[in-house]
Amino acid sequence: MADGAALEADLEVVGDGDLRYRLVPDWARLPSGWTLGHSAVAVDRRDRVYLFNRSEHPMIVLDPDGSFVDSWGEGLLTSAHHAHMDEEEHLYLPVLHSHVVVKCTTGGEVLQTFGEWNRPANPDWNGDHRQWMRTPPPRAHGPFCLPTGVAVGPDGSVYVxxxxxxARIHRFTPDGELLASWGRPGTTGPGAFFTPHGIRVDGTGRVLVADRQNDRVQIFSPEGEYLTEWTGFREPCDIAIVDELVYVAEGAGVHRAPGLLQIRTLDGDLVSAWDRRGAGRGAHDVCVDSTGAVYLNALDGNRLLKFVPI
Structure with missing residues (x-):
């Protein structure tokens, strides 16, 4: 595991061409004695940063300068994964081991729950989320068993x-009615998933899925029709879409692939690629604020990294 100084030296400046960034050293300032667990990242319109993480304080809120604002979710949000904030500033949070997705206000009020608490849809699950990391599960199921990511489409549909x-994607109405599910376990072919790990919807309604262990991003219509895929990734984990650019966090998987972040156009053309440069495992989560600052969760050390445009 790389220490903080080594990580900052390796990643001080990253990016290519007009998309170059500087790391802000020791950006997140938590209260004394607090630690940050395995984290997801979301930002609101004021660029406050919401860290959904696996610690005693599962939701930690920071100002853009990294100072502490609030915490909530203790005793409820016990197993963080990714996070999504919609246009109305509602947070959607997969609670991994509880097999649900909760919709919350930015102050922690639970507005809606998708799925049933502690009721895994896959009866073969043995209680360990690592059970199918080396091989896909033998068959697909309904919602949910260890849900990983959430996205809200332009029409308000919720995708998980x-x-x-x-090995599935589920589409719900805003009220929580299941509209459709698609996907199957597998390592090749359209609609086959081996750890569908992150998800985002672009402005036209296309659904982008980070198919982590298959090293690709698959793209579907809102109804689940396969459209195309982008290859050339190394364990893609999470996706953010901002100003017609697609940010894909990568490298935080079972094979410890060397990637950290790729930036692509909406057509899939590569604009910039960041390597982790020996600084430990890659990035599990990505978010971009209104200033263009990029936030990454680096798994080694559970560090929240902030990069600002140069």
């Missing part, structure tokens, strides 16, 4: 990648 214990 389902995830470690399943």
């Amino acid at each position: 990648s389902d995830g470690y214990g399943n």
